[in-house]
Amino acid sequence: xxxxxxxxxxxxxxxxxxxxxxxxxxxxxxxxxxxxxxxxxxxxxxxxxxxxxxxxxxxxxxxxxxxxxxxxxxxxxxxxxxxxxxxxxxxxxxxxxxxxxxxxxxxxxxxxxxxxxxxxxxxxxxxxxxxxxx
Amino acid sequence: xxxxxxxxxxxxxxxxxxxxxxxxxxxxxxxxxxxxxxxxxxxxxxxxxxxxxxxxxxxxxxxxxxxxxxxxxxxxxxxxxxxxxxxxxxxxxxxxxxxxxxxxxxxxxxxxxxxxxxxxxxxxxxxxxxxxxx
Amino acid sequence: xxxxxxxxxxxxxxxxxxxxxxxxxxxxxxxxxxxxxxxxxxxxxxxxxxxxxxxxxxxxxxxxxxxxxxxxxxxxxxxxxxxxxxxxxxxxxxxxxxxxxxxxxxxxxxxxxxxxxxxxxxxxxxxxxxxxxx
Numbered sequence: 001x002x003x004x005x006x007x008x009x010x011x012x013x014x015x016x017x018x019x020x021x022x023x024x025x026x027x028x029x030x031x032x033x034x035x036x037x038x039x040x041x042x043x044x045x046x047x048x049x050x051x052x053x054x055x056x057x058x059x060x061x062x063x064x065x066x067x068x069x070x071x072x073x074x075x076x077x078x079x080x081x082x083x084x085x086x087x088x089x090x091x092x093x094x095x096x097x098x099x100x101x102x103x104x105x106x107x108x109x110x111x112x113x114x115x116x117x118x119x120x121x122x123x124x125x126x127x128x129x130x131x132x133x134x
Numbered sequence: 135x136x137x138x139x140x141x142x143x144x145x146x147x148x149x150x151x152x153x154x155x156x157x158x159x160x161x162x163x164x165x166x167x168x169x170x171x172x173x174x175x176x177x178x179x180x181x182x183x184x185x186x187x188x189x190x191x192x193x194x195x196x197x198x199x200x201x202x203x204x205x206x207x208x209x210x211x212x213x214x215x216x217x218x219x220x221x222x223x224x225x226x227x228x229x230x231x232x233x234x235x236x237x238x239x240x241x242x243x244x245x246x247x248x249x250x251x252x253x254x255x256x257x258x259x260x261x262x263x264x265x266x267x268x
Numbered sequence: 269x270x271x272x273x274x275x276x277x278x279x280x281x282x283x284x285x286x287x288x289x290x291x292x293x294x295x296x297x298x299x300x301x302x303x304x305x306x307x308x309x310x311x312x313x314x315x316x317x318x319x320x321x322x323x324x325x326x327x328x329x330x331x332x333x334x335x336x337x338x339x340x341x342x343x344x345x346x347x348x349x350x351x352x353x354x355x356x357x358x359x360x361x362x363x364x365x366x367x368x369x370x371x372x373x374x375x376x377x378x379x380x381x382x383x384x385x386x387x388x389x390x391x392x393x394x395x396x397x398x399x400x401x402x
Binding site (some may be wrong): 001033036038072075077086095128 | 300301304315316317318321322323325326327329334348359360361364365366367369374375376377378379384400401402
């Protein structure tokens with residue numbers, strides 16, 4: 001298995017960072033297999049979604065509704081409401097696999113691979129990419 | 135890696151389509167490995183759940199509650215509330231792996247593999263199956 | 269593919285059971301690949317989250333809010349509200365893969381692998397671990 005990590009910085013309160021181009025470049029020419037995308041953080045997830053047509057902002061709205069940043073959470077470290085960040089990976093898991101065919105991600109037309117991160121206290125993020133040849 | 139796509143039509147507003155039989159047939163006789171189920175659409179997901187005892191309708195209720203089809207969404211193409219469809223894959227991811235043992239899916243007694251699709255504007259769906267031998 | 273099942277008992281109404289140590293032991297010395305964690309039950313999921321700082325209780329709060337145990341569910345077997353348990357795997361999927369590097373799970377500092385189970389009617393749970401060498 002070939003594996004690497006990429007680094008990035010999250011600058012928005014609810015960061016939806018498109019990783020598709022970097023993953024596409026890393027996977028280029030690898031033949032057939034699975035590309036595994038993994039986020040080694042406890043307050044982030046990885047998702048497949050359309051970007052560029054407003055859904056990033058809608059995702060922020062959805063997450064703020066489902067995981068309110070208020071005083072209800074027992075986990076109360078960091079910024080107000082940070083306990084909600086720790087629930088994000090239960091809804092948006094930090095692990096995802098994508099088929100690779102002829103060295104290309106077999107994504108649908110409207111799918112992009114995104115990091116989803118609501119943690120305001122840490123902007124430095126890593127994502128691990130692994131390729132399992134089949 | 136062996137990989138194929140299956141096609142299907144979604145006829146309900148919230149479609150929960152049981153794929154278990156078709157996947158079971160495709161996987162038959164393949165030995166040991168992982169069966170990867172992938173939906174190349176931005177408004178659908180794949181899940182493991184019990185079918186036939188009412189939970190399909192409950193899933194529709196849950197999704198309509200968590201992702202209301204109203205005017206709050208920035209993404210406003212298509213049918214009213216379609217922006218909600220684009221959030222579905224954040225909650226119900228379009229990627230899932232199932233262990234295969236002796237050519238059979240190692241599912242639990244009450245688990246079926248289902249496509250989950252709330253998109254009313256496109257009934258034609260594809261699902262990619264891949265088998266990674268181990 | 270090497271594969272095994274581990275057994276455990278869930279004693280809380282919302283059980284968040286840390287599996288990290290048992291998986292770490294099973295994976296030790298296996299080199300490079302993917303560790304697949306699979307729950308063969310229709311009312312449970314598997315997640316990566318921080319444990320020991322209150323987020324387990326917050327996860328219970330979140331699940332009880334998103335999936336209320338009331339009379340709205342068509343699926344009405346078992347304990348009151350049990351229909352909600354059958355929706356859990358749509359939000360917290362029962363399938364997850366973790367990269368393995370030099371025989372160790374490549375988890376982040378604050379990530380633990382947990383079984384999430386809200387089913388009060390069955391305390392006996394199994395989790396299937398599989399290792400796909402890469």
